Amino acid sequence: MDVTRPEIAEHLDGAFGAGPRRRSELIAAAELRGARQEILATLGRLPDGPFSTLRSLWEHLPEVPRGA
Numbered sequence: 001m002d003v004t005r006p007e008i009a010e011h012l013d014g015a016f017g018a019g020p021r022r023r024s025e026l027i028a029a030a031e032l033r034g035a036r037q038e039i040l041a042t043l044g045r046l047p048d049g050p051f052s053t054l055r056s057l058w059e060h061l062p063e064v065p066r067g068a
Helices: 005-011 023-032 037-044
Strands: none
Touching: 005 023, 005 037, 023 037
């Protein structure tokens, strides 16, 4: 099953509340919210960061579709 932007957003809900996050922190946040391996692998393709918003991820993940 493909990974979508809304699915990533669901698993990173609240992850940016305490400031910018690095790739490893985003992966850890997604793991805590029960993300499947495909989501974790997609996040693993990000550069180290830091990322201050969810929107800042998309320029590094252009292949991830906006919806199903």
